[in-house]
Amino acid sequence: MPPSITPRQQRPPSGQRTRSRKLHRKSRQGCANCKLRRVKCDEARPQCCKCVSYGIGCSYEPGASDMQLAVSGAFRVDLDLSRPVPKCISQTPSRLPLASRDGQTYELTLSDRELLINFTNSNILPVGSGANCFDFQSKTIKLAQVNPYLLHIVLTLSHLYHVHVNGNQMDQKITSALAFHWYQGTALFNAKLSQPIKDEDKDPLWAAAALLGSSAFADIRATSASEAWPLARSSPLDLSWLKMTGGKRAVFKIADPQRPSSIFHPILVGPGHHIPPTPRVGDEVLVLPPRFIQLFDLDENSTPDSNPYHAAATVLAQIMIAAESGPPGMAKYLCFLGFADPRYLNLLAEKESGAMLLLMYWYATVIPTQQWWIWRRAIFEGPAICSVLGARFAEDPGLLELLEFPRAVFAAAATTVPYAA
Known part of the structure; x- marks a missing residue:
């Protein structure tokens, strides 16, 4: 018997009500992508509304079967670091404490500050919806000025973003910097969570959890499908991004960024x-x-x-x-x-x-x-x-x-x- 998915329960016996699929007028003139997705096409020209809203190309040509993504306007990033340094970056501390090293600090490099400027100027992590969906970064960078663990985590995601937009591979220098900030940020973050949580701690803790989740998702070293889960050889790091789900839920419950007093309330509530x-x-x-x-x-x-x-x-x-x-x-x-x-x-x-x-x-x-x-x-x-x-x-x-x-x-x-x- 071929491998397949076995339903959890037996199907209802004959005569018992079952859910039926709604019928609609079949469109024989619809675009190729709507036919492939098996959705009703509105047949608008030159692009149907379904394809426009879904972000894919639209073709009515006979035999067109390959789906194409619409990429106009996607990933417009500004990497011009010659512009004036934003005030929120100029006010960032030059030294950060290190985890488990009493009295020792890390001095921000020029490269670190360039990454922070890029974090402020680019749409690295749009959160929310509507006109305020990019406010998350400006609010986060202000919180990072007084929360070193959050600044380390901002640098972690910024390193990953810089590698992505420039199409670079992870060389030893980038890998070392990424691992350093990831470890320091996570260690200091966990130390903060182990202490009594004050009201002023809630917003930076939630921002850190959100950035760590995105970093874990973005950090994939595979260069092809054959090197990726589930085809690749099993590793303790498999689905590491998914294993963080429970921890992020716990932080969300503690921090409650949807509470009226949160600076993220306007972004997350609507x-x-x-x-x-x-x-x-x-x-x-x-x-x-x-x-x-x-x-x-x-x-x-x-x-x-x-x-x-x-x-x-x-x-x-x-x-x-x-x-x-x-x-x-x-x-x-x-x-x-x-x-x-x-x-x-x-x-x-x-x-x-x-x-x-x-x-x-x-x-x-x-x-x-x-x-x-x-x-x-x-x-x-x-x-x-x-x-x-x-x-x-x-x-x-x-x-x-x-x-x-x-x-x-x-x-x-x-x-x-x-x-x-």
């Missing part, structure tokens, strides 16, 4: 900022491939408590719906990780087919946002998962069909340059 799992399965799951409803038991009996796939699947469905009506903020995409069930994460660590299938679809959904810190991991781990599942599903045409959409997205991403050097 309509539609979060997409929590639904208590019960509703019509939102109908946007998913029909086979998903059976594979993940997304019926009326499914709840977050009873089904380890429930949270990931219902959040993914809501993200896909939001993407069809316009580019949602990154916070919505990150809800897939933030609300992930620990049981689901364990299945993912075990390379269980269903868990990897959901993650692969999330990668395919988030790739069009072209967020630099997600990009490399998505374009390597996504195809690696696709390769593993392709072998497992080889004798099941229905399951193989589920790989067509993400495979097309990954193929398009492989030919896209996601940064402006």
Whole structure:
């Protein structure tokens, strides 16, 4: 029997109500990408609204089957360091304390200050939505002036960003600097968490947790899918970015950046900022491939408590719906990780087919946002998962069909340059 995904429960007996997929008028004149994604095309010319909102190219040419990402306007970064030094950088302390070294300090180098200027001037980590989605960096750099652990962590992410936008490989100098700031920032951060938390500690602690999570996601040394999880040889570092989820949740609970007194409150609070799992399965799951409803038991009996796939699947469905009506903020995409069930994460660590299938679809959904810190991991781990599942599903045409959409997205991403050097 070919390997496949086994449903958690038996399907309802004949005669019991089952969820059916909504029918709509079939569009035979739709664009190639809508046909590939199996969504209804509005047939607008020269580009349909679905493709524009999803961030992919649109083609009505006969035989067009390859998905192409729309890259205009993506990754516009300003690396001009000759402009005046921002006031928030000039006020940054020149020396930082070191972890476990009483009295010893680290003196910021010219390179460090250039990285801090770049952090301030570039859209390294847009958080929130709307006009204030880039306020996170300016608020964070001010907090870093009086919280050394946060400044070390800012430098960690800035090193990773600099490597990415310049297309550089991790040489020994960069690797050493990255490891130094990562260790110092994490050690000082953990030391702060071990002490009584004051109100003034909450915002910098949350900012540090957010930056560490992004750094862990961005730090991937693979240069091809064959070197990436789950194809690569197993390592203790596998899914390290995902293993931080529980810790980030704990810090979020302690810091509560959505409280009215938080400087991040205007960024993080607003309509539609979060997409929590639904208590019960509703019509939102109908946007998913029909086979998903059976594979993940997304019926009326499914709840977050009873089904380890429930949270990931219902959040993914809501993200896909939001993407069809316009580019949602990154916070919505990150809800897939933030609300992930620990049981689901364990299945993912075990390379269980269903868990990897959901993650692969999330990668395919988030790739069009072209967020630099997600990009490399998505374009390597996504195809690696696709390769593993392709072998497992080889004798099941229905399951193989589920790989067509993400495979097309990954193929398009492989030919896209996601940064402006």
